[in-house]
Amino acid sequence: xxxxxxxxxxxxxxxxxxxxxxxxxxxxxxxxxxxxxxxxxxxxxxxxxxxxxxxxxxxxxxxxxxxxxxxxxxxxxxxxxxxxxxxxxxxxxxxxxxxxxxxxxxxxxxxxxxxxxxxxxxxxxxxxxxxxxxxxxxxxxxxxxxxxxxxxxxxxxxxxxxxxxxxxxxxxxxxxxxxxxxxxxxxxxxxxxxxxxxxxxxxxxxxxxxxxxxxxxxxxxxxxxxxxxxxxxxxxxxxxxxxxxxxxxxxxxxxxxxxxxxxxxxxxxxxxxxxxxxxxxxxxxxxxxxxxxxxxxxxxxxxxxxxxxxxxxxxxxxxxxxxxxxxxxxxxxxxxxxxxxxxxxxxxxxxxxxxxxxxxxxxxxxxxxxxxxxxxxxxxxxxxxxxxxxxxxxxxxxxxxxxxxxxxxxxxxxxxxxxxxxxxxxxxxxxxxxxxxxxxxxxxxxxxxxxxxxxxxxxxxxxxxxxxxxxxxxxxxxxxxxxxxxxxxxxxxxxxxxxxxxxxxxxxxxxxxxxxxxxxxxxxxxxxxxxxxxxxxxxxxxxxxxxxxxxxxxxxxxxxxxxxxxxxxxxxxxxxxxxxxxxxxxxxxxxxxxxxxxxxxxxxx
Amino acid sequence: xxxxxxxxxxxxxxxxxxxxxxxxxxxxxxxxxxxxxxxxxxxxxxxxxxxxxxxxxxxxxxxxxxxxxxxxxxxxxxxxxxxxxxxxxxxxxxxxxxxxxxxxxxxxxxxxxxxxxxxxxxxxxxxxxxxxxxxxxxxxxxxxxxxxxxxxxxxxxxxxxxxxxxxxxxxxxxxxxxxxxxxxxxxxxxxxxxxxxxxxxxxxxxxxxxxxxxxxxxxxxxxxxxxxxxxxxxxxxxxxxxxxxxxxxxxxxxxxxx
Numbered sequence: 001x002x003x004x005x006x007x008x009x010x011x012x013x014x015x016x017x018x019x020x021x022x023x024x025x026x027x028x029x030x031x032x033x034x035x036x037x038x039x040x041x042x043x044x045x046x047x048x049x050x051x052x053x054x055x056x057x058x059x060x061x062x063x064x065x066x067x068x069x070x071x072x073x074x075x076x077x078x079x080x081x082x083x084x085x086x087x088x089x090x091x092x093x094x095x096x097x098x099x100x101x102x103x104x105x106x107x108x109x110x111x112x113x114x115x116x117x118x119x120x121x122x123x124x125x126x127x128x129x130x131x132x133x134x135x136x137x138x139x140x141x142x143x144x145x146x147x148x149x150x151x152x153x154x155x156x157x158x159x160x161x162x163x164x165x166x167x168x169x170x171x172x173x174x175x176x177x178x179x180x181x182x183x184x185x186x187x188x189x190x191x192x193x194x195x196x197x198x199x200x201x202x203x204x205x206x207x208x209x210x211x212x213x214x215x216x217x218x219x220x221x222x223x224x225x226x227x228x229x230x231x232x233x234x235x236x237x238x239x240x241x242x243x244x245x246x247x248x249x250x251x252x253x254x255x256x257x258x259x260x261x262x263x264x265x266x267x268x269x270x271x272x273x274x275x276x277x278x279x280x281x282x283x284x285x286x287x288x289x290x291x292x293x294x295x296x297x298x299x300x301x302x303x304x305x306x307x308x309x310x311x312x313x314x315x316x317x318x319x320x321x322x323x324x325x326x327x328x329x330x331x332x333x334x335x336x337x338x339x340x341x342x343x344x345x346x347x348x349x350x351x352x353x354x355x356x357x358x359x360x361x362x363x364x365x366x367x368x369x370x371x372x373x374x375x376x377x378x379x380x381x382x383x384x385x386x387x388x389x390x391x392x393x394x395x396x397x398x399x400x401x402x403x404x405x406x407x408x409x410x411x412x413x414x415x416x417x418x419x420x421x422x423x424x425x426x427x428x429x430x431x432x433x434x435x436x437x438x439x440x441x442x443x444x445x446x447x448x449x450x451x452x453x454x455x456x457x458x459x460x461x462x463x464x465x466x467x468x469x470x471x472x473x474x475x476x477x478x479x480x481x482x483x484x485x486x487x488x489x490x491x492x493x494x495x496x497x498x499x500x501x502x503x504x505x506x507x508x509x510x511x512x513x514x515x516x517x518x519x520x521x522x523x524x525x526x527x528x529x530x531x532x533x534x535x536x537x538x539x540x541x542x543x544x545x546x547x548x549x550x551x552x553x554x555x556x557x558x559x560x561x562x563x564x565x566x567x568x569x570x571x572x573x574x575x576x577x578x579x580x581x582x583x584x585x586x587x588x589x590x591x592x593x594x595x596x597x598x599x600x601x602x603x604x605x
Numbered sequence: 606x607x608x609x610x611x612x613x614x615x616x617x618x619x620x621x622x623x624x625x626x627x628x629x630x631x632x633x634x635x636x637x638x639x640x641x642x643x644x645x646x647x648x649x650x651x652x653x654x655x656x657x658x659x660x661x662x663x664x665x666x667x668x669x670x671x672x673x674x675x676x677x678x679x680x681x682x683x684x685x686x687x688x689x690x691x692x693x694x695x696x697x698x699x700x701x702x703x704x705x706x707x708x709x710x711x712x713x714x715x716x717x718x719x720x721x722x723x724x725x726x727x728x729x730x731x732x733x734x735x736x737x738x739x740x741x742x743x744x745x746x747x748x749x750x751x752x753x754x755x756x757x758x759x760x761x762x763x764x765x766x767x768x769x770x771x772x773x774x775x776x777x778x779x780x781x782x783x784x785x786x787x788x789x790x791x792x793x794x795x796x797x798x799x800x801x802x803x804x805x806x807x808x809x810x811x812x813x814x815x816x817x818x819x820x821x822x823x824x825x826x827x828x829x830x831x832x833x834x835x836x837x838x839x840x841x842x843x844x845x846x847x848x849x850x851x852x853x854x855x856x857x858x859x860x861x862x863x
Contacts, residue, residue, distance in 0.1 A: 043799050046681060050794040086794025098796050599635065 010444035019344030022431070024515045025508065028476070029469045030459045035103070035339020036332060036518035038530075044107060049084055051111025059115025062217075066242045066422075068119045069407060074241075078154030081124075084580035085202070086112070088152035090128060091598035092136060092350060095144055096152035099350040102338040106283035113287025116402055118213025118409035119241030121284050126152070126197040126242075129280055131158025133273045134206045134218060135358045138261035143220060145498070147204055159202035161193035161247050162270055169422045171270055172216060174248060176208035185256060187211070187219065189249040191226070199245030200230050207247070215264035215394050219254045227252030233253045238408035274361045279337050279419045283411050285381035286407070292381070293323040295403050296388035297596070299395075304342065310391070317593045319387045324596060325544070328537055329513045330527065333376050337369040357419035365439075367430040371423035371505075372512050378413035378420060387408045411503045427508055428501030431483070432494060434441045446484045453477035453575040457518035464535070468542050468581065472514045473547040474579055478572065479507045482553045483567050489560050504550035510545040510552070517541050533599065536591040543583045550576070555593045606660030606754070608651045609711060611733060611825055612679060612719040613641040614672040616728065628828045643722025647784040649791040650752060651720050652683045661685045661814040664710070667692055667703055673807065680802045681794035687807040690815075699822040700728075705738040708817045712741060718760065719781045723748060734783035744776040747783045 014031045017023040024034065040048070058080065059066070081087035082096075089104050091097020098104075105128075113123060136144055150156040167174035176191025178337050187413045189209050196205070205221040205228070223229050231246035272284055296318060300311035310316050342360035350357055363370065385407045389396035396403050414420045435442040454477070459469030488498055494500065517538055524531045550572075557569040579591075616622060617637040625632050640648075642654045651662045664679040666672045667690040676687035690706060692698065708745065711719070719741070724731030731747075738745030749764035755775065765785055776782075841851035857863045 042677070043803070046677065046794065046799045046802070047796060050681075050796075050799065056795050083795065084793055089796055098800075100796070104796075 002582065005338050010441070010447050012441045012444050012448075017440075019340060019342075019346065020440070021340070021344075021362075021364075022368050022434055023340060024369075024475070024512050025431075025479075026440050026442065026445050027515075028455070028459070029472050029515065030457070030520050032519075033522070034336050034516050035343070036520035036523050037335050038518070038520065038523040039339070040107075042290055044103060047104065048107045048111050051108055052114045054084065054086065055112045055115035056080070057115055059112070061121060063115065063402065066120045067586060069241060069243060071243075074120065074201065075122065075154070075157065078124075079374070080125070080154075080158065082154030086582075087124075087128060087154050089149060090136070091132070091152040092144075093135075094351070095148035097148070101342045101345070102279070103342055104393055105280060105334065106338045109280055109283030110287040112288075113284060113291055116263075116288075116291045116406065117241070118288065118406065119239045121132045122242040122412075123157075123201075123238050125277070125280055125284060126160060127158045129250075129277045130160035130273045131198065131202070131204070131206065133276055134160070134269050135220060136262055137272065137360060138218070138265075138269055139220075139595070141193060142245060142257065143260070147220065151204065156203035157198055157201050159198040159205045160273075161196045161199075161205050161207040161328045163195050164192060167232055169419060172267060174208065174210070176207075176209040177213065178211045178217060178219070178254070179254075180211075182433055183294075183404050186253045187256060187259070187470045189219065189254055191249050193247040193249075193466040195234070196245055198243055199247065200233060200243045205247065206260060206269070207249075208270060209249075211263050216270075217263045218260040218267035218269040219267040220258045220260050221252070221254060222258075225252055225254050225258075236412075238405070263597055264536050272364060275363045275367060278374040278423065279334065279341075279366075279412065281376035282330065282334045282337070285374075285377030285410075286327065286334050287385040288410065288413075289323075289327040289330055289380040290376070292384040292388040292403065292406060293320075293327055296323060296384075296391045297321065299403075300391050302368040303393075311597075316391055318589060319391055320596060321382050321540075321589045323387055324592065325537060325541055328386055329379045329517065329541060330373075330380040332516040333369070333522050336512070336519075337366060337373050340369065341366050368508065369429050369433075369512070371418070371430075372509050374417055374423050374458075375420050375427075375505075375509060376513065381410055381413055390529045421502075423503050424505035425498065427505035429495055431504070431508060432487070435483075435487070442480070442483075446480045449477035449480045449493075450484075453481075464539070465518075468518060468538065471542055471546050471579065472518055474575070475507075475511055475514060475546055477575070478549055478553045479511055481571065482507065482556050485560055486556060489563065500556055502562070503556050507549055507552045508550045512546045514542050520566075529599075533595045536588045536595070539583070540585070540588045543581075543585065543588075606654060606701070606718070606720045607660045607716045608654060608660060608720060609643070609663045609665060609714070609716040610648045610651045610681045610684070611707065611719065611737075612648065612664050612666045612675050613646045613664060613722070613725045613727075614638050614668055614675045615641045615725055618642070618741065618743070619689070624829050624831065629826050630693055630829065631726065638674065640678060641722050641725050641727075642774070643724065643784055643786045644675075645722075645791040645850070646786050646788055647720040647722050648673050648679050648682065648684065649695075649789045651718070654718070654754065655683075660717075663714075663716070665707060667698075667706060667812070669693075669696070673809070676807060677802055680805045680807065681798040682792055683787065685805060687805070687839040689807060689809040690812055691809055697822060698820070699824040700732050701736060701823050702820040702842045704733055704740060705820045706812055706815060706817070708740045709817070710810060711737075715779075715861050718768065719779070719816040721781070723783045723785050730835060732782075734781045738781035741779070741781065743779040743781050745781050746774060746776055747753055749782050750785050750788045752782070756773070759825075777814060793812060795796065 023209055029421055077088055078087055085098050086108055088097040089100040089108055093099045135147050151158050162171055164174040178187040178189050181188055191206060203223055207221060208218050211217045226251045229248040229250055234244040236244060300316055301309050304308050382592055389407050391401050391402050392401060395401050398404060434440045454470050454474050460466045486494055521538055555574055561567055561569050617639040620636045623632045625686045655662050662684045663686045664684045665688040666676050671695050673689050676689055680687055719737055721734045735745055746762045746764055747766045749762045750765050753761040755761050758778055759775055760778055760780055761773060766772050788802050
C-alpha cells in the first residue's frame with residue numbers, strides 16, 4: 001500500500017442513528033444533536049438542586065463519620081434516600097421505584113458527590129447498580145416481589161459477588177460450583193468470592209457459580225441461605241468507610257427458586273449490569289472531579305503566601321484551568337451517553353414486559369460510550385485530586401484536610417467496574433465488532449473520509465467555531481484512516497493487539513470529548529454569557545485532544561510502517577499540512593482563569 | 606383546614622452581595638435566589654398541619670417571574686396550589702402596599718391560617734404577617750415556635766419572648782401567624798414530588814391588573830450601603846480591681862455578653 005485508495009462517497013442516513021451507540025463517532029459536528037446538561041428539563045434542574053441540598057445537609061456534615069465503617073449511618077441515609085426517591089430512581093414503579101431515565105441517575109450521582117464522601121458513594125452505587133439491577137432485569141415476578149420493595153426503600157442493602165481469587169478481569173475463570181441437591185430443592189454452592197462491596201452489611205447478594213461445572217449461573221442469596229459465610233473486613237488504601245469482605249460459600253444452600261434468569265445464563269447477568277456500573281461511575285467521578293476543583297479553588301483563594309492569595313500565581317492558575325477542563329470533559333461525555341441511551345428508549349413503556357430486555361440491548365449498544373464515561377471520569381477525578389492536593393501543599397498531605405482523604409479514596413476508581421485497561425479493550429473490541437457487523441456506517445465513513453480529511457463545508461457561522469469544527473473533522477478522518485490501516489494490516493488479530501487497541505481506544509475517547517464538547521455549545525442559548533465564557537474552554541479542549549489524536553494516530557501509523565515498510569504516516573503528514581493551527585495555549589488558559597475569577601462558576605453547573 | 610403560606614424569594618445567604626451604582630438596589634447578576642429561610646419553616650409547619658388535620662396548602666409569592674421557582678419548590682414539597690403575583694411595574698412597593706396587593710387576592714379565599722416567615726432575609730421588615738392580620742381582620746401571633754390545633758375555631762401557639770421565655774396563647778381562627786426559624790425540620794423535595802409539581806395549579810396574576818387603590822408606597826429606599834467596620838481599642842486604666850470592674854461593666858452593659 002503506497003497511496004490511500006479513493007473510494008466512492010457513500011450516503012449516510014444520520015436520522016437513523018438517534019439513540020444508537022457510537023453515533024458520536026460517525027456524525028460530523030453539524031449532523032445531529034448531542035445531549036448535554038444545558039438540555040435539563042425543569043424537573044431535572046429541581047432534582048439536581050434537591051439532591052445537592054440533601055448531600056450538603058445530610059452527608060457533608062457527617063463526612064468524617066462516614067469515612068470509618070458505620071453500618072447504621074449508611075442504613076439511615078439509605079432509608080432517607082428511599083423516601084425521597086434518590087435511592088430508587090432506577091427501580092420499577094411497581095416495586096417502589098420511579099422508573100426514571102438515565103439522565104436522572106447521572107444527576108443523582110453528580111448531586112450526591114457534593115457530600116464529598118467516596119465511601120458512601122461506593123456503598124450507594126453498589127446497592128443501586130450491580131447489587132439490585134440484576135434482580136430488576138432478570139428477576140422472576142416472585143423474586144421481584146420478594147426483594148425489590150425492600151431494596152428500593154433502603155430497608156435492605158444489596159451486594160454483588162463475582163470476583164474470585166483466580167478470576168478478576170477474566171470473570172468467567174471462577175471456580176465456584178453449584179450442585180443441585182438430591183431432593184431437587186436447593187443448589188449447594190461451594191467457593192470463595194473476594195472484594196465484595198457492602199459485604200458485611202448486605203441482606204442480599206447476587207452471585208455466580210458453575211452448575212454441573214459448565215453452566216455459569218446467577219443466584220440470589222439472602223440471609224436465610226445457610227452456609228453464606230462473611231469474612232473479615234479488608235484493610236484498604238481508601239474508601240475505608242465502605243465494607244469490603246470475602247464471602248465463603250460453605251455448602252451454601254440456595255433454593256432453586258433463587259436462580260436468577262436461566263441456568264447457564266449467568267454471563268449475560270454479570271456483563272450487562274457492568275455497563276450500567278460504568279456510566280454511573282462516570283457520573284460519580286465527574287462529581288468528584290468537580291468537588292476537588294471546588295476545594296482547591298476555595299483553598300487557593302484563602303491561602304496567602306508572599307502577602308497574596310496563591311490563586312494569583314501562574315502555576316496555580318494553570319492547575320486551576322486544568323481542573324476545570326477535566327471536569328468539563330467528563331461532564332460532556334457522561335451526559336452525552338446518558339442522553340443517548342434515553343433517546344434509544346424513547347417510546348418504550350417501562351411497564352412493557354420486554355422493557356428491561358430492550359434496556360439492556362440499548363445499553364449494550366452503548367458499550368463504547370459507557371467505557372468512555374468510566375475512563376474519562378476516573379482519569380479526570382484522579383488527575384484532579386492530585387492537582388488539588390498539590391495546590392493544598394503540605395496541608396494536602398494531612399488527613400484532617402478533606403483533599404487528603406479524597407486522594408486516597410480516588411485510587412480505586414481506575415480499578416473497579418473494569419480496570420481502565422479492560423475498558424480500553426472493550427472500546428477497541430466493540431468498535432471492531434460494530435465495524436464487522438455493520439452496526440454503524442464505519443465502512444462508509446472510511447470510504448468518504450479517504451478522499452478528503454476535512455470535508456469542505458461550512459460547519460458553523462462563527463469563524464472560530466468553524467475552524468474548530470474542521471479540527472474535529474480532521475481528527476475523525478485520522479481515526480478512520482488509522483482504524484482502516486490497522487484492520488488491513490492485522491485483520492482478525494487486531495482484537496488481540498493491545499499495543500494498538502489502547503491508542504485506538506484513546507483516539508475514540510479524544511474524539512468523543514471533542515465531538516460532545518463542541519455539540520454541547522449548540523445547545524446553549526445564543527448570546528448568553530455562558531456561551532461566550534465557554535468558548536475558550538472548547539478551544540483549549542479541542543486543541544489538547546487534537547494533539548493526543550495526532551500522537552496516538554501517529555504512533556500507530558509509524559509502527560505499521562515499521563512492520564511492513566510502507567509509508568502510511570506520510571499521508572498523515574500531508575493531510576496535517578492542510579490544518580492551519582491558530583492557537584495560543586497560554587493566552588487561552590489565561591482567558592479561562594480570568595473568567596473563573598469573575599464568575600466562580602466553572603461552566604459546570 | 607385551608608392554609609396559605611406567603612413565600613418570598615431572596616438572595617441566597619451564600620451570595621456575594623454588591624450594591625448597584627444607584628445605591629438603591631443590589632446587583633442581581635450572579636446572585637443565586639432561594640426561598641427566604643423562615644418562610645421554609647412556615648411552609649413546613651403548614652404541611653405538617655395539613656398532614657395532621659387534612660385540608661389544603663396554597664403558597665403565594667409577590668415578585669418577578671423568577672419567584673415562580675420558590676413556588677414550584679413549595680409545590681414539589683407538598684403544597685397543593687400556588688399563586689404568583691407578578692409585580693412587573695410595581696417592584697418597589699413598600700411593605701404596607703405589598704400587603705394590600707396580597708390582601709386583594711386573598712380576601713375572598715377564606716383561609717383559616719395565613720403563615721409567613723418572621724421576616725425576610727433581604728429587607729427584613731418583619732411586618733407582613735401583622736399587617737395582613739390588620740387588613741383581613743384576623744387574630745395574629747408573631748415569633749411563633751410551635752402550633753397546635755385545638756378545634757376548628759382555635760389554634761394554640763407557642764411564642765418566643767425576650768430573655769429565653771416562651772408563652773402559649775390561644776387564638777381564634779382565622780389567624781395570621783409569623784413563624785420563627787428552627788421550629789421544625791423543613792423537608793426536601795422528593796423525586797416524586799418534583800414529578801407531581803407540574804400537575805399542580807400555578808396561577809399567575811399581574812399586579813397591574815388588580816384593583817390597586819390606596820396602594821402607593823409611603824416609604825422609599827434612600828440609600829443602601831455596607832456598614833463600615835471599625836476597630837476600636839479601649840484601655841481601662843487603674844488598679845487591678847478597677848480594671849476588673851471596668852471590664853465587667855463594659856461586658857455587661859456595652860457588649861452585653863454577661
